[in-house]
Amino acid sequence: MRMVGLTGGIASGKSTVSRQLQAQGIPVIDADKVAQAVLRKNTWGWRRVVAVFGNGILQENGEVDRAKLGEIVFSDAAKRKQLNRAMEPCIMSGLFYEILKHWILGTSVVVLDVPLLFEAKIDWLTRPIIVVWVDDLTQETRLMARDNSSKEQARNRITSQLPLDVKRARADIVIDNSGSLEQTKVLVNELKKTITAPPSWKELLFSRFGVAAMVIGIISITAARLQ
Ligand SMILES: CC(C)(COP(=O)(O)OP(=O)(O)OC[C@H]1O[C@@H](n2cnc3c(N)ncnc32)[C@H](O)[C@@H]1O)[C@@H](O)C(=O)NCCC(=O)NCCS
Ligand SMILES: Nc1ncnc2c1ncn2[C@@H]1O[C@H](COP(=O)(O)OP(=O)(O)OP(=O)(O)O)[C@@H](O)[C@H]1O
Incomplete structure (x- = not known):
């Protein structure tokens, strides 16, 4: 199974490209959807996050107040690091589960839309x-x-990520989404051809290795949790 990475900066258009694909x-x-699921009330992620940030980030119904948590973590790098540390194993497990489902189903190409891929x-x-x-x-x-949002809120979110120009420099393929949606659609049509081209043997081996490494990683995290 070919696992294609889709990333970028906040509001650079990942979801837009993802929808077109x-x-x-x-x-x-979609890693954002996985992250939302692992933060639902009484889940493993919810418990880890509440343990760090306390009940003050909860709404009356016990769900996380996402706007409030966002205000906290996007204006304070240390708090953001704490949130990332709390959620990372949960998001990784969730992503692994989704990948595994596609692998078992025999999907040939799957796109991983992960804002924080790098x-x-x-x-x-x-x-x-x-x-x-x-x-x-x-x-x-x-x-x-x-x-x-205000300019300040937007800047806080933008600067909480690796600069988009640095990500661009590390890309195999760049989709310039500065133009119209129609222009992006043309680029995405070309992209589809590239990512669905038959895989080489090297690629196949790499993907199997990647999945195997993830299995080992998840087993290690789970084992550490059960200790
Ligand atoms: C802080 C939270 C509750 C704010 O929720 P909110 O609904 O306002 O934002 P949403 O989840 O839609 O995220 C919007 C975008 O913010 C960016 N973003 C989210 N979390 C982070 C982070 N920890 N660091 C930098 N950027 C982030 C991403 O580009 C994402 O696409 C939420 O973003 C969250 O749970 N973040 C931690 C989980 C995470 O790392 N998600 C990214 C998946 S790889
Ligand atoms: N080519 C475009 N022209 C005009 N508006 C666009 C274009 N691409 C995206 N947008 C708009 O820009 C905003 C951000 O796009 P989108 O939600 O796809 O970004 P994202 O990278 O998925 O964001 P996030 O990191 O928050 O998940 C949306 O309101 C979307 O409708």
Whole structure:
């Protein structure tokens, strides 16, 4: 199974590209959705996060107040590190579960939409790596418009990630999403051809190795948790 990495900066257009790929029949695993699931009330992730941040981040119904937690972690690098440390094993397990489902089903190409692919150092698992890029001003403007946020809130979120130009430099393929949606669609059509081209033997071996390494990783995390 070919595992294609899809990443970029906040509001650079990963979900937009992901939707266009899905419309062409390419399966996508969305790490943001996995992260949301592992933060639901009474889950393993919820317990770990509440243990670190306390009940003050909860709504009356016991669910995490995402806006409140976001305000805390996107304006304080140390708190963000604590959140990442608490959630990382849960997100990794969730991603692994989704990958395993596709592997068992015999999916030939799956796209992993992971905003923090480089930051979490899991880029080695995926090939090719696609970075959805936009210029800084477009990123800020789109983020503010989408989240109805202030310039300060948008800058806090943008600077909490590896700079988008650094990600672009590490990409195998760059999708420039600074133009119109129609222009991006044309680029995504070309992208589909590239990622669905028949895999080489080297690629096949790499993917099997990646999945095997993840199995070992998850077993180690689970074993450490049970101790
Ligand atoms: C802090 C939370 C609750 C804020 O929720 P909110 O609904 O406002 O944002 P949402 O989840 O939609 O994330 C929007 C974008 O923020 C960026 N982002 C999210 N978490 C982080 C982080 N820890 N560091 C840097 N950027 C992040 C990503 O680009 C993501 O696509 C949420 O982002 C979260 O649980 N983050 C930690 C989990 C995580 O690392 N997610 C990224 C998946 S790899
Ligand atoms: N080419 C485009 N032209 C105009 N608007 C766009 C374009 N691409 C994306 N957008 C808009 O920009 C915003 C951010 O896009 P999107 O949600 O796809 O980004 P993202 O990278 O998935 O964000 P996040 O990191 O928060 O998950 C959305 O409101 C989207 O509709």
